[in-house]
Amino acid sequence: MPHSSTLHSAPTAAKSLQIGLWIAQVLIFVAFTVFGCMKFFMPIDHLAAMWVWPGDVPPRFLRLMGLIDIVGGAGILLPALTRILPRLTVLAALGCVLLQIVAFIFHSSRGELSALPLNAILLPVCLFILWGRGKKAPIIAPRG
Template sequence: MQANTVSTPIQPAGKVLQISLWSVQTLMFAAFTLFGFQKLFMPAEALAAMWQTQWPVEYSTLLRFTGLIDVAGGIGILLPALTRIQPRLTVLAALGCTILQICAIIFHAMRGEFAALPLNFILLPLVAFILWGRGKRAPVAPR
């Protein structure tokens, strides 16, 4: 005997959700690319002084690696959806940025760098919103 299952179709995303997603995607593009370029091109000593922590000097390879991830994530959060070329990459970029923020929270908390955490706690729900929105609620159709 087969059970009757009723599937409810997902309603198209509303205008407010679409505007919110595009706004947050643009903001995260700007933030992640800016942070990434800082990590890639500013001297580690200057970043350590600006951020009042020694981790950029102690872990300069991690600094540059996270800079690359930031730039790739920032570009990936916006460009594939905007061009509608491989828009699923936007979802993957949002997932990567979400994981990055979780790792950053753990890293800074373990080092007792609690002053760094507010930024990560702001970025985390924003990239998670993009992950949910573009992954489930309002995906962008490819060309």
């Protein structure tokens, strides 16, 4: 017979995982939508004063990166929160993981080492969401 603490630890662990995933999803939503809106809406000279690269890429590229960030951030949270096509959360997490890998390569190739800590934080959080919502604690769409 299992020990009583074993019986109670599984639900507690599952609840802790759910809480951790929701916190991660909200943090990624906020980070990606804030940075995305900055890239999409702010004047390029303002962005170039804050970050090195926006003045070095074509404006359409910068705006596209902003749009991708916004869509990724929304996709990480909204499908899971609304339970409308919640599988999109997993796809958004995969996209955000790939985006962080590409951003890491982009900034490294340009010698922009000051940008890498942010990517180094966002990447594992996105991987956690991808793993959690893809394998351990997926959000299930309501039936009917």
